[in-house]
Amino acid sequence: MAASSLSRCCYFGHHGTFARMQMRCSRKASSLWVNGSSPCKMTTKIIRPLTRTMLKPPTSHSLAKRSLHATQLHLQEVMLTSERYGVQRLPFARVSDADLSFFECLMPGRVVTDVDELKLFNVDWLKSVRGCSKVLLKPQTTVEVSEILRYCNERNLAVNPQGGNTGLVGGSVPVFDEIILSTALMNQVISFDTVSGILVCQAGCILENLNNYLEELDFIMPLDLGAKGSCHIGGNVATNAGGLRLLRYGSLRGTVLGLEVVLADGSLLNCLTSLRKDNTGYDLKQLFIGSEGTLGIITAVSILCPRKPKAVNLAFLGCPSFSQVLQTFTTCKGMLGEILSAYEFMDSECMKLVERHLTLTSPVADSPFCVLIETSGSNSTHDEEKLSHFLEHVMASNLVIAGTLASEDTKIKALWALRERITEALTCDGAVYKYDISLPVERLYDLVTDMRERLGRSAKNVVGYGHLGDGNLHLNITAESYSHSLLDAIEPYVYEWTSKYQGSISAEHGLGFKKKHYIHYSKSQEAVLLMQQFKTMLDPKGILNPYKMLPAKTT
């Protein structure tokens, strides 16, 4: 039967061949077909080499880079946030020599005041916001974090917690001269239980390092995102990062089992349990997940990790329209069921930017839309059979017009790069206006076409991609440079549009500095008021990550 033979032929015969060819040349796609030809009649296609430096073990220099692909920052060119946005500094104390002496005494050699060294930590990865902090602290232990906050709270010194500084909404760098508290040296695994799959680690562990550590023990992290080479698990939790595996393993609200948090006054809240279930009182840790460092500093995390799948397959497909992208998704959920682990979509404008700026090539370059489907399972034969039935069906139904498959690790990573490196390609295209929107899936792409029409030639590119399986659109608009007129054409229109369809104006990026004034488009006045009450209760002086996440109280 055709599907079965495709399955075996594609996944084993061809990939076996491919793996050997790979030794000489890394430019071949794993298996490629176009509609009209049988999927069995595979051809190969030259694609340009994909650098995989992102997969190198991150070094200590990776801090403050979103990934090692990041373009060189021209830090001096970035306008100060306070000037660009006209923000008033709140009446916090300023760091004095006596303060520096205290910190130096607490953490000898781990107090950074060098102006050049500080530059990287004052600017976000997008080069969109810049602070002017004069001191960076690098604690190694929870006790040190506690001592720092106790002191800062007493002295009324504002503190900006910082993980890998990979955030996209200006939440991870100071607005003024807040002390930067980096978790970079809090990078130790505390324990891992191979029976339960529960990992306990310090907040500054880099996501990719954790995943590499776990893979050797036959497990994986339950989350994965493009910034994995730099982002810290503490930052992931503080921003409730979503990413590429959410569709399969759920959100951090389910997988994070425990947290250790230092509160604004330096007191320690130990909720670092390693239990799958615990119904003893309110689940306090939830308040800190996604609180963007405004309620406490996460110092350690306990997280449930799934087994490493025995078989991973990837299909990179071309669809003729967004309607077909949706139908392919529904079909996929039904036919791939429990092995579906990612369903991403990208429009052709995304792919053009990836080609132009990163010299990568989409294997389905002519398709208006690309879809990346990943399966992860425990039996490769079963998974390949399911995938091949699915592909046969979507090709026969004309939902998919072309595609390529991969089951070999290098090829899978190369295809994933086409999706993961879009953010990077966008930064090469000029000034980027980024929107991270949740919408009912049926409406997801309408916002992109609407915006493209609205902006016309005033934008360089309007592109849409994202985690379709989670109803999460990344709408990005590029221009030669930032301009108020373009911004005014985009906002608040984009938020009003989202609100009209009961969407979220921030699906996974958070509000940070840049989106905090738009919270009302997704949350009621009562909800915002309650959030402000929580903030006041936990951080009465407001020293933790000020100017971020919540608008100032009106009363």
Add this chain to the structure above:
Amino acid sequence: MAASSLSRCCYFGHHGTFARMQMRCSRKASSLWVNGSSPCKMTTKIIRPLTRTMLKPPTSHSLAKRSLHATQLHLQEVMLTSERYGVQRLPFARVSDADLSFFECLMPGRVVTDVDELKLFNVDWLKSVRGCSKVLLKPQTTVEVSEILRYCNERNLAVNPQGGNTGLVGGSVPVFDEIILSTALMNQVISFDTVSGILVCQAGCILENLNNYLEELDFIMPLDLGAKGSCHIGGNVATNAGGLRLLRYGSLRGTVLGLEVVLADGSLLNCLTSLRKDNTGYDLKQLFIGSEGTLGIITAVSILCPRKPKAVNLAFLGCPSFSQVLQTFTTCKGMLGEILSAYEFMDSECMKLVERHLTLTSPVADSPFCVLIETSGSNSTHDEEKLSHFLEHVMASNLVIAGTLASEDTKIKALWALRERITEALTCDGAVYKYDISLPVERLYDLVTDMRERLGRSAKNVVGYGHLGDGNLHLNITAESYSHSLLDAIEPYVYEWTSKYQGSISAEHGLGFKKKHYIHYSKSQEAVLLMQQFKTMLDPKGILNPYKMLPAKTT
């Protein structure tokens, strides 16, 4: 190859035959083998008829029953909580005629003051606690709930929210004369999206009714528990119910997407979003999940529902020791991977009680431990093949000594009843001391053997069962009647033991009235203090479910 032929033979040949036999007689097990004989040589075994009344659509009379199997309550025999536990009434107002007139005007015909009718709502399902409320309110809408709370807050009247009254820790009935606010008439489905699988419904929908509704649309609820025939989804969320599907679909913290909550002062908090991802501010709904009605009353729920699995298989196995139960679990996680949907264990003492009191028969009656493994997947052939490889392996390794398989719905339900009806069997055995403990799986059964040895003949039965896949033990001790001496022998020993191994003294049942004083065994002083601050902030007069969950403030 043996495993494959077993698979086909067992699941298709035999079950086909079985399905026809079922028409005449429902007493046969689906396929049964014992170690030493080949799994292929199937025999059938008579098991006694299993009443499945629990699966009948619940009627309006099911309120205040855990399930339709519940034994008749002898309500008058239940000692008043205030007397049994020596509790002091807090200075709330008492319900006056003017109050009743207000309620009657607000909800004509839905204010219950009849003493006999009220009895059922004043006593918990276990007959372990009893209040003396004089009024029960049955709102139908969120606006009515809001009006009730606004009025009660102003009048300083205490309110006891009640769903299906199936809780096991005395959280769902009044301690004194609190007004009972039942969600029984708030039982409407608001919407269901067949693309996203997101259900929005009122809080009083009965779990089983929701599941039946969804099954017709090819979806299921992400949670399932023994009390499904009576419990309300609002109560499930308010207690963060775990249950039988948590292993597969995760906890309510991940699957609940939105809540509508009425706060103590009657104000409405609308977080009823239907989005998979939303990072706009603190996730307020999390605070209400598992807050046991002490912070607000949940009036509507938005929840993500998985597709109905196309294939469900169940293996009911016998293991010679708990060590083999654990090894079978580890093997199972590796070999069944993504299709594993439940892993429950029961000791032989449990099975004896089920046999004795409910006239059910375990198909592996002679085994010291029973294990129930459920798989749910999208391809029955693949699932059966995985299961048969797994069974071949565990039989060959002597991890499992006997077992039976089922893939036909009626048989699956009959085997599940052996696990689900243990709670009911225990109540028939006499006074029950119930403990719902999370522990590292390696330690899980040690507590049972320890306790059995400690109590000796002073207990009638000491049994252990539970959700092994979640590290959740249900330790139950029965006696002819409640006695202080037996209680003193159990507590605080059981909590100290749990605390010593960093366990949780309530994995999924919550703290309610009965466990609130033991919270310190699982939570730090700082955490409890913070919880008390949240309670004070959200319910300054403390009118919501008083005497429950948190110990009174010491200052």
